[in-house]
Amino acid sequence: MDGFLQQLRRHWAERFGGEPRHLVIAVSGGLDSMVLLHALARLRRKFPWELTVAHAHHGLRGAEADGDADWVRSQAGSLGLPCVVERLPVRTAARASKESLEMAARRLRHDFLARTALAVGSTEVVLAHHAHDQAELILLRLLRGAGSAGLAGMKERAASPSDRRVSLLRPFLGFERSSLESFARREAIGHREDATNQDLSIPRNRIRHRLIPDWMAHYSPALPRVLARIADIASHEADYLREQAQRWRASTNPQPWEELHVALQRAILRLDLIENGQEADFDQVESLRRRRAAAPHSPAVPHIPATGLSPNPPTGRRPTHRGEAKPGAAQSEFVDVSFSGARGTRELPDGGRLLWKRLRRPLPFGQGWEQFDAGTLPETATLRHRRPGDRFQRLGQSAAARLQNLFINQRIPAGERSRRWVLDPGRGTLAWVEGFPAGEAHRLGPATREILALRIESAEERNRSTQNPAGLPGPV
Numbered sequence: 001m002d003g004f005l006q007q008l009r010r011h012w013a014e015r016f017g018g019e020p021r022h023l024v025i026a027v028s029g030g031l032d033s034m035v036l037l038h039a040l041a042r043l044r045r046k047f048p049w050e051l052t053v054a055h056a057h058h059g060l061r062g063a064e065a066d067g068d069a070d071w072v073r074s075q076a077g078s079l080g081l082p083c084v085v086e087r088l089p090v091r092t093a094a095r096a097s098k099e100s101l102e103m104a105a106r107r108l109r110h111d112f113l114a115r116t117a118l119a120v121g122s123t124e125v126v127l128a129h130h131a132h133d134q135a136e137l138i139l140l141r142l143l144r145g146a147g148s149a150g151l152a153g154m155k156e157r158a159a160s161p162s163d164r165r166v167s168l169l170r171p172f173l174g175f176e177r178s179s180l181e182s183f184a185r186r187e188a189i190g191h192r193e194d195a196t197n198q199d200l201s202i203p204r205n206r207i208r209h210r211l212i213p214d215w216m217a218h219y220s221p222a223l224p225r226v227l228a229r230i231a232d233i234a235s236h237e238a239d240y241l242r243e244q245a246q247r248w249r250a251s252t253n254p255q256p257w258e259e260l261h262v263a264l265q266r267a268i269l270r271l272d273l274i275e276n277g278q279e280a281d282f283d284q285v286e287s288l289r290r291r292r293a294a295a296p297h298s299p300a301v302p303h304i305p306a307t308g309l310s311p312n313p314p315t316g317r318r319p320t321h322r323g324e325a326k327p328g329a330a331q332s333e334f335v336d337v338s339f340s341g342a343r344g345t346r347e348l349p350d351g352g353r354l355l356w357k358r359l360r361r362p363l364p365f366g367q368g369w370e371q372f373d374a375g376t377l378p379e380t381a382t383l384r385h386r387r388p389g390d391r392f393q394r395l396g397q398s399a400a401a402r403l404q405n406l407f408i409n410q411r412i413p414a415g416e417r418s419r420r421w422v423l424d425p426g427r428g429t430l431a432w433v434e435g436f437p438a439g440e441a442h443r444l445g446p447a448t449r450e451i452l453a454l455r456i457e458s459a460e461e462r463n464r465s466t467q468n469p470a471g472l473p474g475p476v
Contacts, residue, residue, distance in 0.1 A: 406436075
């Protein structure tokens with residue numbers, strides 16, 4: 001057996017075991033994924049595997065992308081393997097969610113891979129990321145100021161970001177790209193080239209084609225191995241800190257806050273922020289740590305409960321109740337909405353109305369309905385206008401952010417911000433903001449069993465609507 005395959009065989013047995021399994025191989029058609037495809041097909045002689053090939057057609061490169069899909073189909077067929085190809089509506093999804101094309105493509109690709117795995121009876125997707133990919137990711141995160149959790153990089157086994165029932169396996173993380181290239185030459189494995197990988201306007205490509213080669217040529221040819229070692233150290237340190245933070249929070253007699261190491265204080269605050277659906281960047285963590293140092297017995301992360309009453313109001317100040325505006329602020333109207341039944345409407349104080357319905361199949365884009373995984377929402381929620389401190393996790397984002405910042409970044413006129421409706425499920429973060437898709441925690445996915453669709457019909461739309469007084473389309 002080829003030396004590369006022998007090494008991969010030993011590595012696989014040590015890291016993933018030798019039991020029978022059904023693997024879905026993500027194949028783009030590039031060199032890395034083609035080596036992965038041929039290597040795993042060869043190792044079927046040693047492992048009791050069933051293999052399925054999956055190719056995500058992003059539809060962004062016209063005939064070139066069509067050629068990639070045809071190439072992957074033909075290569076899978078030559079190896080006697082089934083192949084699933086799906087064209088993903090990346091541009092449409094990016095416009096709808098206001099994400100970058102790269103972010104939308106990644107989200108849809110992971111959705112496709114998880115969906116494909118479950119459809120063929122698998123729970124494991126194999127990806128071709130190798131040591132140089134790991135190095136690129138760590139350098140990107142380093143330049144953005146990441147801590148140990150960020151510098152941990154990719155893991156050899158991790159849950160799919162689309163469905164935690166599916167695991168992502170990365171058997172090449174310990175291999176340098178030169179090993180893959182040598183194997184491809186020896187075995188005459190062909191591949192497709194993606195021209196966008198040469199686009200130096202993309203930060204990852206600049207790191208790949210300029211920073212890493214220059215560093216390896218002039219400073220350390222072992223850079224990928226060094227960064228892989230850093231990732232391994234950072235990963236274990238981050239895991240340890242997370243465990244200690246969880247123990248401290250669960251303790252009935254915890255060590256006094258002021259006696260904790262700074263690293264443990266930061267880990268505790270990061271956990272609290274993430275669980276409250278808030279951003280856990282360095283500045284936010286340090287701001288809370290300074291606040292906690294001044295009042296060590298206060299809650300780690302101030303939280304506004306679902307009742308809307310401010311916790312522990314300062315002496316002499318009257319708490320602000322739901323629907324009650326602060327002096328000089330816009331009135332914050334609110335409406336409690338019950339989503340019981342198959343469909344319904346709710347009159348709004350501004351003359352508009354909320355329409356909602358439950359579906360089994362998603363509606364096409366462009367029909368004006370926002371769609372939620374019904375299982376992620378309570379039966380009763382509050383529709384209201386924004387309040388100070390509101391946070392919303394946009395579709396495709398890793399954490400919730402301040403709604404005020406979102407409005408500013410999207411250039412929403414100041415006069416319009418207080419008129420937009422938001423859906424508050426009473427869990428610390430908003431589920432939806434008028435004018436945006438449903439929040440990340442409520443998006444449709446492979447595990448969605450029922451869909452809740454809703455839309456706001458303004459007073460002007462109601463006045464124009466004369467042909468359909470009920471305002472509800474037929475069953476879907």
